[in-house]
Amino acid sequence: MSDNNKLVYCSFCNTHKDLVTKLIVSDNVAICSDCIELCNQLILEENKTDTEDKANKIDAFSIKQHLDKHVIGQDRAKIALSVAIANHYKRINGDPPKDIEIAKSNVLMIGPTGSGKTLLAKSVAKYLNVPFVVADATSLTEAGYVGDDVETMIAMLLAMSDGDIELAEKGIVFIDEIDKIARKGESTSITRDVSGEGVQQALLKLVEGTKCRVSALGKRKNPNSDTIEVDTKNILFIAGGAFVGLNEILRSRVIGSSIGFGAEVKSKDTSVDLRLVTPDDLTKFGMIPEFIGRFTTTVSLEELNKPELIRILTQIKNSFIDQYKYIFSLDGVNLEFTQEAIDQIAENCIVLKTGARGLHSEVERVLLPHMFHISRYTEHGITELTITQEMVIDPKEIYLP
Numbered sequence: 001m002s003d004n005n006k007l008v009y010c011s012f013c014n015t016h017k018d019l020v021t022k023l024i025v026s027d028n029v030a031i032c033s034d035c036i037e038l039c040n041q042l043i044l045e046e047n048k049t050d051t052e053d054k055a056n057k058i059d060a061f062s063i064k065q066h067l068d069k070h071v072i073g074q075d076r077a078k079i080a081l082s083v084a085i086a087n088h089y090k091r092i093n094g095d096p097p098k099d100i101e102i103a104k105s106n107v108l109m110i111g112p113t114g115s116g117k118t119l120l121a122k123s124v125a126k127y128l129n130v131p132f133v134v135a136d137a138t139s140l141t142e143a144g145y146v147g148d149d150v151e152t153m154i155a156m157l158l159a160m161s162d163g164d165i166e167l168a169e170k171g172i173v174f175i176d177e178i179d180k181i182a183r184k185g186e187s188t189s190i191t192r193d194v195s196g197e198g199v200q201q202a203l204l205k206l207v208e209g210t211k212c213r214v215s216a217l218g219k220r221k222n223p224n225s226d227t228i229e230v231d232t233k234n235i236l237f238i239a240g241g242a243f244v245g246l247n248e249i250l251r252s253r254v255i256g257s258s259i260g261f262g263a264e265v266k267s268k269d270t271s272v273d274l275r276l277v278t279p280d281d282l283t284k285f286g287m288i289p290e291f292i293g294r295f296t297t298t299v300s301l302e303e304l305n306k307p308e309l310i311r312i313l314t315q316i317k318n319s320f321i322d323q324y325k326y327i328f329s330l331d332g333v334n335l336e337f338t339q340e341a342i343d344q345i346a347e348n349c350i351v352l353k354t355g356a357r358g359l360h361s362e363v364e365r366v367l368l369p370h371m372f373h374i375s376r377y378t379e380h381g382i383t384e385l386t387i388t389q390e391m392v393i394d395p396k397e398i399y400l401p
């Protein structure tokens with residue numbers, strides 16, 4: 001058979017071109033319309049199982065990839081958190097043999113202010129598409145005291161799930177500022193410590209897994225209103241805090257004991273690796289051992305460095321600079337920053353130790369005089385505003401005659 005003859009047959013099913021609707025021919029292969037149709041179906045089915053797989057499989061690697069898009073730096077923390085989350089959902093979605101029960105492992109995030117603790121937790125919840133609430137530990141109290149008792153967090157989760165109990169029971173509760181409920185020193189036991197140890201005690205049962213009753217609409221508990229039972233066994237609790245002072249505890253344990261000649265070299269600023277934190281250090285800080293025991297995964301975040309701060313300022317979607325550019329554009333002014341200005345802003349945050357949280361207030365501080373005078377700028381036909389390093393160091397409006 002000559003080459004030309006061959007191309008009147010489909011190379012896949014060998015049917016003659018006269019017997020099919022269409023035969024598409026290239027230099028040396030041909031495919032008929034029936035085979036194209038079949039291939040199409042195969043591709044569609046493959047895609048479908050792909051997305052179904054993704055929905056059922058929460059794997060650490062994909063979580064980390066997602067986090068990389070939203071959180072700059074903090075690689076180690078991202079890996080540890082991704083693994084913890086993946087294991088948590090393996091535990092609740094899996095079907096382990098009867099004699100194996102995977103223990104619940106809540107997550108404790110330790111890291112300086114503005115390093116991305118809340119952002120990490122939020123980004124994870126968004127990826128998993130599970131209900132997520134952020135509760136502030138400082139507003140929590142033991143039952144019976146003025147304030148929100150700890151079950152309010154579960155009520156909030158239920159409200160977030162539109163009352164769907166099953167969904168709420170797989171949610172994530174992020175307890176922020178957990179370090180603020182540390183016991184205040186050894187001697188405070190004379191007066192009952194309302195916001196500290198008592199709250200830690202109250203949280204124990206909840207984070208370990210208990211059936212608690214919460215009011216339906218996320219309202220405060222009221223004996224007359226209908227309450228709903230929610231099992232917290234599969235709710236993942238992530239607690240986060242800056243733990244200011246933990247550094248010193250760590251340092252005195254790790255370096256302090258070896259103080260002797262040459263101790264002056266160890267300046268107060270020697271930073272110690274937060275990865276070295278032990279439950280004992282946290283107990284010294286004021287967390288009760290039973291509480292720490294229920295947060296088996298500890299994730300430590302580092303202070304963001306200057307290049308990371310610059311990336312946060314300029315590269316992430318909806319960065320602070322983008323937000324202000326938009327605000328200025330509303331008055332017809334195109335806002336730009338020189339590289340030196342951006343450098344200086346990042347540098348200021350390093351000095352102030354405010355992390356990425358400081359970026360926002362720095363940009364705000366720098367732009368404030370310009371925002372105040374914006375109408376005068378437009379009256380004078382100013383359409384371009386470039387922020388220079390000097391304008392960061394000494395923010396003031398442009399001189400207009």
Ligand SMILES: Nc1ncnc2c1ncn2[C@@H]1O[C@H](COP(=O)(O)OP(=O)(O)OP(=O)(O)O)[C@@H](O)[C@H]1O
Pocket residue numbers: 070071072073074111112113114115116117118119120176241242304312316356357
């Ligand atoms: N690693 C990061 N990558 C990108 N943005 C970040 C990062 N860290 C912080 N930010 C930004 O800085 C702001 C504060 O971050 P976040 O609330 O996560 O800090 P935090 O660690 O929880 O601090 P705090 O202890 O004060 O609560 C947010 O706007 C967040 O988007």
Ligand SMILES: [Mg+2]
Pocket residue numbers: 117118119176240
């Ligand atoms: Mg926070």
